[in-house]
Amino acid sequence: MKHTNHSFNEALLDYINQSPTAYHATNEAKQVLLKKGYTELLEKDAWKIGKGKYLVTRNDSSLIAFTTPHPLTDGFKMAGAHTDSPGLKIRPNAGKKANEYFQVGVEVYGGPLLNTWFDRDLSLAGAVFLEMENQTLQKVLIDFEKPLGIIASLAIHLDREANDKKSIQKQKELPPILGITSKSNASFLDLLTIQITKQHPNLKFKKILDYDLSLYDQSPVRIIGINEEFIVGARLDNLLSCFINLEAMTTATTNSLIVLNDHEECGSTSTTGADGSFLKDVLLRICKDQEEYQRMIASSMLISCDNAHALHPNFPEKMDEAHAPVMNLGPAIKINSNQRYATNLETSGIFTHLAQQIDIPVQKFSSRNDMPCGTTIGPITSSHLGVKTIDVGVPTFAMHSIRETAGTKDSFYLYQIISKYMSTN
Numbered sequence: 001m002k003h004t005n006h007s008f009n010e011a012l013l014d015y016i017n018q019s020p021t022a023y024h025a026t027n028e029a030k031q032v033l034l035k036k037g038y039t040e041l042l043e044k045d046a047w048k049i050g051k052g053k054y055l056v057t058r059n060d061s062s063l064i065a066f067t068t069p070h071p072l073t074d075g076f077k078m079a080g081a082h083t084d085s086p087g088l089k090i091r092p093n094a095g096k097k098a099n100e101y102f103q104v105g106v107e108v109y110g111g112p113l114l115n116t117w118f119d120r121d122l123s124l125a126g127a128v129f130l131e132m133e134n135q136t137l138q139k140v141l142i143d144f145e146k147p148l149g150i151i152a153s154l155a156i157h158l159d160r161e162a163n164d165k166k167s168i169q170k171q172k173e174l175p176p177i178l179g180i181t182s183k184s185n186a187s188f189l190d191l192l193t194i195q196i197t198k199q200h201p202n203l204k205f206k207k208i209l210d211y212d213l214s215l216y217d218q219s220p221v222r223i224i225g226i227n228e229e230f231i232v233g234a235r236l237d238n239l240l241s242c243f244i245n246l247e248a249m250t251t252a253t254t255n256s257l258i259v260l261n262d263h264e265e266c267g268s269t270s271t272t273g274a275d276g277s278f279l280k281d282v283l284l285r286i287c288k289d290q291e292e293y294q295r296m297i298a299s300s301m302l303i304s305c306d307n308a309h310a311l312h313p314n315f316p317e318k319m320d321e322a323h324a325p326v327m328n329l330g331p332a333i334k335i336n337s338n339q340r341y342a343t344n345l346e347t348s349g350i351f352t353h354l355a356q357q358i359d360i361p362v363q364k365f366s367s368r369n370d371m372p373c374g375t376t377i378g379p380i381t382s383s384h385l386g387v388k389t390i391d392v393g394v395p396t397f398a399m400h401s402i403r404e405t406a407g408t409k410d411s412f413y414l415y416q417i418i419s420k421y422m423s424t425n
Contacts (some may be wrong), residue, residue, distance in 0.1 A: 003247070005412045009231065012411060013221045015243045016235055020125040020216040021142050022061040022083035022262045025239055029246050029260060030057060033065050036250050049286050058264065060127065060139060062272035064282050065249055066257040070121030070425075072292055075299025076257040077422045078387070079248065080274070080377050081241035081306065082264035085234070086400045088117065088174060090124070090213040097187030102179040104149070106215065110265030114168050115403040116225060117215075121147035122176055126213035128196060130205040140203065142195050147218045149176035177217065217402050218349060225400065229328060229408055236404040238264070240394060241305035244415045252422035261377055263357030264306075274377035280384060301350065302389040303418060304342060304378030308332035308365045323366040325395040328407035330361035331414040334376075334391040342378035346392035354420050360413045363395070 003011070012251065019025035033055050041047055041056040055065040061083060066076065091105035107115070125143035132138055146288065151174060156162055168174070189208055221233025231240070245258040263273035270276055287293040308331075311324035325332040333348050334341040355362045367373035382389035394414055397405040 003415070005408065008222060008412045008415055010169060012240065012243050013223070016221045016233060016239045019239055020143055021214050024125060024143065025083040026057055026061050026063045026260065027141060027241055029063050029242065030055060032246060032250070038065060047285055057280050059272045061262040062278055063260045064257065064279060067252050068255055069253065070255050072255065072287055073295040074255055076255045077298055078257045078300055078302040078304055079259065079418055080257065080259045080304050080381060081245050082238045082377055083242060083260050084265050085237060086112035086265045088215045097181045100181050101177050102181045103175040103177055106176070107175050108170055108345070111400055114403040115166070118151050118153045120150065120402060121218040122149050122151070122215045123218045124148055124213050125216060126211060128192060128211045129209045131207050131209055133204040133206050140196065140200055141194045142199055144195055149178040151176045169346050174308040201331065223408060227372045231406045231408055232403055233409065234402055236396060236406050237307040237399050240307065240406060240411055244411065244418060245305060246416055248418040248422050251419055254422055254425055256422040263289050264342060264377055268377060268380050274380040277280060279381060289392040297385055297387050300387050301347060302378070302381060303351065303421065304376050304381065304389055304391045306376040306391065306393050307396040307399055307416065308334055308393035310397055320366055320368045323364050325363040325365050327395050328409040330363050331410055331417065332363045332395055334393060335364060335366045336373055338371050339379055340375045341391035342382040342387065342389035343391050347370050347388050351390050351392060355417050358416055358420050360417055
């Protein structure tokens with residue numbers, strides 16, 4: 001399917017709405033690729049790689065997909081993003097009763113903008129690890145798909161300085177309220193058992209061994225604005241980039257590869273994160289020997305896609321005025337001389353040339369000298385592999401909020417550039 005701006009953004013919204021956690025985002029991507037004829041590889045099996053289309057997942061929360069129509073020494077057109085988003089995860093011993101209310105304990109994951117999580121319709125999703133009736137072990141995904149609780153603010157009458165001096169006591173103020181204890185004696189595991197049975201009615205399991213669950217905003221991602229200029233919703237950072245890479249991959253004609261890593265928001269140091277071995281393990285298994293691997297890396301490039309800060313009209317002083325991307329004027333090339341981003345002279349030039357060939361504008365982002373910038377999977381991946389890399393992203397408001405904002409044109413612009421990149425020898 002050849003996308004228009006409208007069809008691309010409609011599909012993007014559907015992908016994000018179906019992906020409340022990294023597990024779901026990975027599974028949605030996997031299903032898209034399987035329908036496109038990709039062969040799933042398992043890390044524990046022997047691989048026989050020929051000319052074809054392949055995918056592999058790790059921990060069900062990270063994914064690599066690649067196509068090999070040409071000799072491996074031609075290199076790969078790589079693109080990367082991350083499947084996780086900052087938020088609130090459910091603690092291991094979650095359920096608690098306080099003053100007749102039933103609540104669950106939470107742990108802050110990554111760096112969310114916490115004040116945006118109050119007074120929202122919150123649901124639960126993630127993965128659960130089960131002991132089956134036949135003594136085997138199995139992981140399943142669940143999504144309650146309806147509002148379950150709320151992190152209620154304290155009324156202004158009881159906190160007169162809330163609009164002036166509000167600070168959040170994370171341990172005390174963040175546990176959501178799920179119900180009234182006098183109405184039910186159900187435990188948190190009871191709630192999970194009911195949901196698993198509802199979503200997987202043919203699953204015969206004995207007990208829940210563990211879970212990895214997150215709260216998420218039940219309000220869907222939407223397109224808003226006088227002229228439908230904006231995409232607004234949860235997890236735009238960085239499921240927007242995951243979807244862009246995924247869609248570009250499905251039309252690739254060169255040796256192409258996408259890597260969607262988990263755990264970027266907490267530093268990438270895990271088996272599934274960019275600081276782990278996943279991508280290098282896969283590439284070494286694709287190549288016959290070290291010589292072919294080194295030649296392949298030298299001929300490859302990675303586009304690391306992660307949202308960029310957009311110039312906010314209420315806070316223009318927060319940006320360097322010459323490097324302040326405006327929404328819907330094109331994706332931003334992210335530059336940092338101290339290597340917080342992996343962009344260099346060559347990769348910036350290649351990306352800009354690609355965009356110019358299809359008449360798409362690009363912008364440049366560089367942080368103020370007195371304001372530290374974030375980082376991405378780009379520098380980590382490039383340093384581990386030695387592959388030339390560029391960091392780019394769609395300009396975004398309110399990054400790490402429960403509701404972020406991006407431009408409808410920019411998402412389609414970046415998709416077109418990466419599609420061109422993966423179809424140019």
